[in-house]
Amino acid sequence: MVVHEVLSESEAKKVSAEYNTPIDKFPKILQSDPQVIKIGAKPRQLIKIHREDPTGKYSAYRYVVESV
Amino acid sequence: MSVKNEKKFNVVYGEAVGAVAAHSFGEPSTQMVLRTFHSAGIASSVVTGLPRILELVDARKKQQSPIMTIRLEKSYAKNYEKAKQVKAQFEEVLVKSLLESFTEDLKNVTMLLEFSKEKLAQSDLTLKFISGKLQAKFESIETEQEGNKLKIKYKSKKEMKSARTMFVNMRNFAIKGLQGIKKATVQQDDDGEFYIVTSGSNMAGALEVDGVDKEHLYSNDMFDVLKVYGIEAARNMIANELKKTMDEENVSVGFRHIGLLADAMTYGGSIKSAGRHGIAGNKASVFARASYEETVKHFVNASVFGERDPLKGVSENILIGKQINVGTGRIKLAIKKEDLKKVDAEK
Known part of the structure; x- marks a missing residue:
């Protein structure tokens, strides 16, 4: 199962600076997504995803939105 | 290539990763098409090869062979009898498979279901149980039992069309x-553990x-996975x-x-197909959409609604013959006015 984790505002800013991208331009995740409900994230927060696939272990980020 | 070696090849800023991916994916799949048709005649109920890839890339809602693989808990996995008991809870028994005949009376909005006695006995069901289940699922109905028949009617008045679909x-x-x-x-499996494979997918039900x-x-049904486990x-x-x-x-x-x-397909939080109804059809640029499919439609709509194209993407710049904003094309050169005068003077 893929681990999701809510980032605090300061952490989100750090990620945004690292990628040189405003946080609302990251890939999206819906508020109604089962994993978002599970960790209790709110819209306009950034979520860190611990991904593991054949290219290796890395973090991906998704921005919580209300609807598509 | 090992993960360690791959780390050395972090992608350079400005690299056209999408175009590279499209080439890398497209070339072998054309090879696959040729080979797939050569091996025709091998019967298989599971969709594989190019049809399966098209199914995934087009994000079809109804796929041809949804399959669920269900692993069992430790206490069940080694015991065949227990695994069989779990399996028995999966296979569906539809109302229509138990019927001898049915009549719909759309004028009075009622339906008469005639059940077959043998089929009921075979699946160990009673009419009372069925009517209870139906009432629990469809709340606005009443049932009346006469022998082997079950009469279904609505508590309140109902439109003909919606009643018919119900x-x-x-x-x-x-x-x-x-x-x-x-x-x-x-x-x-090889370790002697039992597991269940189903034809059809219902993850929400299987979890219960x-x-x-x-x-x-x-499950290999992407929309089922999306619903139960989320976009990631x-x-x-x-x-x-x-x-x-x-x-x-x-x-x-x-x-x-x-x-x-x-x-790219899951960027927006929901699954989008890769074709003209999904990623390619939702591009912001008119030229980029027109260069893919349905050229005239996009140009006509754009001119009617007065769309603007900032020419920031790749395909629109190729189309109009400008340098693309990728790789070395990203670099812009600037020179100060004073320095320009110096250059002119040297000449």
Whole structure:
């Protein structure tokens, strides 16, 4: 199962600076997504995803939105 | 290539990863088409090869062969009898499969279901149980029992059209088992553990069944995965299914290209197809959309609604013959006015 984790505002800013991208331009995740409900994230927060696939272990980020 | 070596090749800023991925994915799949048609005649109920890849990339809602693989909890996995008991809870028994005949009276909005005695006895069901199940699912109905017949009517007045669809839904309702699962079989892996493979997918239902290992439930229906486990699981599933299908045909494509496609398809939080109804059709640029499919439609609409094109993307710049904003094309040169005068003076 893929681990999701809510980032605090300061952490989100750090990620945004690292990628040189405003946080609302990251890939999206819906508020109604089962994993978002599970960790209790709110819209306009950034979520860190611990991904593991054949290219290796890395973090991906998704921005919580209300609807598509 | 090992993960350690791949780390050395972090992508350079401005690299056209999408175009590279499209080439890397497209070339081997054309090879696959040629090979797939040569091996025609091999009967298989499971969709593989190019049809399966098209199914995934087009994000079809109804796929041809949805399959669930269900791992069992430790206490169930080694015991064949227990595994069989779990399996029995999966296979669906539809209302219509128990029927001798049915009549719909759309004028009075009632339906008469005539059940077959033998079929009821075979699946160990009673009319009382069926009517209870139906009433629990469809709240606005009343049932009346006469012998082998069950009369269904609405408590309040109902429109003919919606009643008609409801009647069809009622006949397609699973009295026993999980809705949508046509067949389930118990199989054994190399370690001697039993697991269940189903034809049809219903993950939400499977999670409710006792003895199912909730951590290792797998389905190849992307919309089912999206609904139950979320967008990130759906992304992984799409990428893994694409990789698996390519590997089965002995075609190797780097996972990062496939992963990029899956990322693009799930970018917006829901699954979008890769064609003109999804990623390509929702591009902001008029030229980029027109250069893909339905050229005239996009140009006409753009001129009618006065659309603007900032020419920031790749395909629109290729189309109008400008330098593309990729790789070395990203670099812009500037020179100060004073320095320009110096250059002119030197001449």
